[in-house]
Amino acid sequence: MSVVAEQAAKKNYLAGLREALLEEMEARPDMVCIGEDIGLLGGAFGVTEGLMERYGPQRVIDAPISEAAIVGVAIGLAMQGRPVMAEMQFIDFISCGFDQIVNNAATMYYRTAGKVNLPIVIRGPSGGYGGGGPYHSQQNEAWFAHSPGLKVVCPSTPADAKGLLTASLRDPNPVIFYEVKELYRKRDIEEPIPDNHFVPLGSASIRRPGNDVTVVTYGNPAYLCLQASDELSSEGIDVEVIDLRTLVPMDDETVIQSIRKTNRVVVVNEASRTCGFAAEVIARINEMAFEYLDAPPLRVTRADTPVPWVKPLETAVLPSVESICDAIRRVARF
Amino acid sequence: MSVVAEQAAKKNYLAGLREALLEEMEARPDMVCIGEDIGLLGGAFGVTEGLMERYGPQRVIDAPISEAAIVGVAIGLAMQGRPVMAEMQFIDFISCGFDQIVNNAATMYYRTAGKVNLPIVIRGPSGGYGGGGPYHSQQNEAWFAHSPGLKVVCPSTPADAKGLLTASLRDPNPVIFYEVKELYRKRDIEEPIPDNHFVPLGSASIRRPGNDVTVVTYGNPAYLCLQASDELSSEGIDVEVIDLRTLVPMDDETVIQSIRKTNRVVVVNEASRTCGFAAEVIARINEMAFEYLDAPPLRVTRADTPVPWVKPLETAVLPSVESICDAIRRVARF
Amino acid sequence: MAKDSTTVTEPDSQAPSTETQSAANRARDLLTPEDHLEILRQLYLTRYFDVRLIKEKRRGRLRGTLYSSHNQEAILVGTIFGLRPTDWLSPIHRDMPAFFLKDLKSGWDDPNRMGMSIQEVCAQVWGKATAPGRARDNWSHIGDAEKGIICSTSMLAGTIPVAAGIAYDFKLRGFDGVVLTYNGEGATAQGIFHEAINFAAIHKLGVITIIENNQWAYGTPVELECPTKDVADRAKGYDIPGLIADGQDVLDVYDKTMWAVERARRGKGPSLIECKTFRAYGHGDHDDDRAAKYRNSDDVDKGRSRDPIAVYKAELVRLGILSQAEADAYKPEGKHAIETTDEDFPPAVVAALKEAVEFAVNSPMPEPDEAFRWVFAEDQP
Amino acid sequence: MAKDSTTVTEPDSQAPSTETQSAANRARDLLTPEDHLEILRQLYLTRYFDVRLIKEKRRGRLRGTLYSSHNQEAILVGTIFGLRPTDWLSPIHRDMPAFFLKDLKSGWDDPNRMGMSIQEVCAQVWGKATAPGRARDNWSHIGDAEKGIICSTSMLAGTIPVAAGIAYDFKLRGFDGVVLTYNGEGATAQGIFHEAINFAAIHKLGVITIIENNQWAYGTPVELECPTKDVADRAKGYDIPGLIADGQDVLDVYDKTMWAVERARRGKGPSLIECKTFRAYGHGDHDDDRAAKYRNSDDVDKGRSRDPIAVYKAELVRLGILSQAEADAYKPEGKHAIETTDEDFPPAVVAALKEAVEFAVNSPMPEPDEAFRWVFAEDQP
């Protein structure tokens, strides 16, 4: 393949998501999409662009501004065996549909003793670093990781975006799917996406192999961790970066294996600190690999604050290359 | 005081809560209570018994079945400087008012840069062990511990119930207050409650001093931990039981001090495992006392399932004296 | 609650309100004498089921809370009787008998019928492995997709959007089924009630919201839940019909339901039916004593004075379907649940319950290990 | 949107609908010529503020999204003009000018007035430490308890219960203040809209819900948000007045608002006012181009054809308050925001903005350390 052709084949994160949706809608005529402004407009960010034109307003529902009803209707459709994609315009608004998700969707399979499963993907743009303020910057995945019966996914590359969304849409369980909106159109992460790309849920990816310190992360901070690793390699610290990709179920194996090798770990999530997913990772590491730890596992997270709007304030509370480097240095030199 | 008089002065957990409410309503004529069936009926469990008779239907509002509006109205009242008690009939239903809590109440002080604080206590019966099934057994405190701006409290004794509720009602911030409904009328925990009892938020209580293993817990499992300690003392394991009482802010100091002494810790919460508060405690211990740990900090929690209704199933998933003993033995013998 | 409160709000301009009125009163004319006798049998059965559970509960044989449907039987029987087996239901806490009433006409014991058997329902009450959902949640929170019954959470009004989703599926498939959801008048204050009915109205889905207005939501009177004169007025906010039925009169409930059902089958969208009734006892059995604190006993006596079984039997006598002697053969009506005896009910009804309770009692408990199962579905083939 | 769509639903039996109609049309008669000129000035100011921000945004000088209030000025000015300084407001994303319009009559620069200054509002837009809330949240999410403005979250309709809480406090204190909340027609689909208005109606609280029905909720037309003929019909579900105002006619908006406000002051409870208008541009400035995809340009032209400034000036000429020459002195009406120039606006308006923008631009950014402050309030004395 010529360089030009290969260039042309590079796709952004958003394209990966769109492809997954289009292919699944095409392959499964019973699938339905529902969300605010996903049809006529094609979605606030364009993830669903072209869906309504292709599959009509019956299968691509422009829902009223009713997050709880969107989830509830998705449950009804899924009970009838239909795969459903339900979009939250920003994942921040998921709190308005919270009860239907944690109490109804998450537990249906359990309550019916395995009779009714719900193939629903609730997806939406998430994350900070874009100056969105408290209500357009959330990564509230810990709420859902704490709600048994939900899978939780957060891809950070275009290929993973497609592969994991495909896997999520085919999964028989409700999945909360965190898209990193700052990555949607980021040029320098564009990459070719293989045809029929499928990334099974529950498998982490080693984004950078290394021997000295393991860094466990997901979402946008994966790039900060990679940058930090580059910086630290000049200081002689060889970092292994693990992108969890799926939080529930979590790929314990890959994390533990890495720690057996490095004996040191830093966990990074961009959500607020207390009861964030990083705490969960650390608890598991303690349970499964305590003997291998030569230094305290540290967390780098957002401060326990909302995400403020003004840029210098936002920057102050979110994980940065600097704060990640600091933590890695601390465990490396412990 | 004669034994008889002392006996008479013993009060149950529910009485402690009621006293706190009555005293604060009496002392602060601007205070308002709002909730479903709290007035005419006096509350599903009787915590607000007598309030409406004394303070009238204007200050004790029998709200419609609208958890979100209850919280939102409480915010408006609190903005006008009124202390507000908002009851959730069961804490499980808090998910219906979730957005107003985590996005509106929790962040108001932050968003107004310290101009508007909200003295609201959202309280309600919580917890399992009573055969309530998935929607009458939750302890969903981790969701709120993960939402900056909320304090989170969970007393386990009658005196703490009163002292912490008093402190919460006087706190200028929104507090989510978890009452353990299985303890409401439990006879064998009744105790005298000092007059004007006040337990400051953020202070843990050492329920049993010990030297070998620290157990950190709160709520109903505190009693399971005490029982486990008794059993294990015969095996020569001397357990220190710390009842956190307040999760946010957490009394790190007491926990860390204890671990410096015992070098071993087990954390018990009755909520489901992944991203539960126990994980947070373990992450903090790693950050603050890693060098003192001689064994992996372990968690005992509910399994990652809803709380099933039928008794043997409920028992299977919740922490028990047995599972707590097992974990303590494991860390003691590590 | 008087018969004359029967009105129909029909904003749909194609159906003028006079025509509507008569349409709403005509469904009963199609009932055969056999239908009438079946309806009566179902009323007895519904009452007896509740009476039996009340007694079992008092004897301490049952766990969980019993929300009695006593005095509200006409709503359950009247709304369900005319449905097709393939229609869906979503009952709430006070509607325990609805689970077996669904498709009961097909025969009480038909294993293929599109409703649960009385055995299954009793197994649920007793918390046994033979219950739908293997008793993982309590009492009325059962469902069965194969039987067309939504499994509800405790969160009131929370199944209406699910009903809308099912009805949306019907629409996509060109199927003319309907979904009935049950809600107390108190539940109409929930946000999800609004979101779901709004959605159903926009898409003209076959969702029918039955409001069992028994005047009380636990310890809160209807005036503190709903600001409109009638709860049915809520419908006006969605431009859908808001019907009012006399909840003590099974035929009026039946008429109104059939009108809404037929309208929904024609693709004209949702309706709301307020059935006016009165809660006979406490909110749940734990509240029986406390309820006296907040409900005046005169009001309670008055509220209970039109027993739906008595009302219906009088009508059947008037229609010549029952003789007075036949009507008087079994007389549970007007009695407090614990004052009734088995002699107050037809032997077949008593026998059916006896068998069901035995089935439940003799069924095994679920194994503790089950508690860890079915959190996640395995990948489907 | 024609004047004849002006109707009033008044379910309150004490106020028959004919009387109501005239009451609703009489408020304007109390306005003095000075009031009229102040209203016009406010319309110019509101328009110019938006125009200025649109231009600043295009030049890349601002962060965040601008939700233009162009063509909807009459709603903001007309609803706020007659309020008392002690009344409360809760504007939403499209209502940025509302923050300074509140109590603007007290003088643009009065530091004690019960509205924000234009400086403060610009400081917020520019994200400076001098903004209310020190720019910790963006654009319209500001509030100030001292100025009687609720600080909103992004979650639509989420301030209505807060408004109800404030109005409940008024009731407890025997104070006859009112709280106006603003919502798009799309926001009426939210569950909290229902819960909050239901609560306000039950307790007859002074909460007035202004619906800015600009026909579109982002990319979704009103028919997919609301099933009733008029959004005002939502009011019927709560037995509260549902008024319809011509959102292009500031005096009609004013009349309807004053009617609802006076009613609320008399303790008769909430109202809902649908102001019919049309969104001039994209949902936000980021959507200006995409909006052409989902909105037909004929409809857009038609929707923008009755510029509220033109409508009002014609009325002032008719009333003899303005000469035609005076009316023609400044003519921003009918022009696209970026086609207008400073000459289209009165110099005082231009100067006020200039000063405010300078204030904003010259204000300091908040210090990064502030980000960690004010998560929790310290114990109060």
Ligand SMILES: Cc1ncc(C[n+]2csc(CCOP(=O)(O)OP(=O)(O)O)c2C)c(N)n1
């Ligand atoms: C969202 C939610 N809030 C609170 C409750 C607790 N609760 C259970 S039943 C009930 C009263 C219901 O009243 P109503 O809807 O009139 O039904 P009824 O019991 O009278 O049949 C309440 C408040 C609940 N189940 N769900």
Ligand SMILES: Cc1ncc(C[n+]2csc(CCOP(=O)(O)OP(=O)(O)O)c2C)c(N)n1
């Ligand atoms: C609960 C919630 N869901 C979704 C959004 C995203 N959102 C912001 S504005 C908007 C459209 C609002 O339409 P409308 O209420 O008609 O107001 P308009 O913008 O037309 O003035 C949406 C969907 C939100 N802010 N809050």
Ligand SMILES: [Mg+2]
């Ligand atoms: Mg009721």
Ligand SMILES: [Mg+2]
């Ligand atoms: Mg709009």
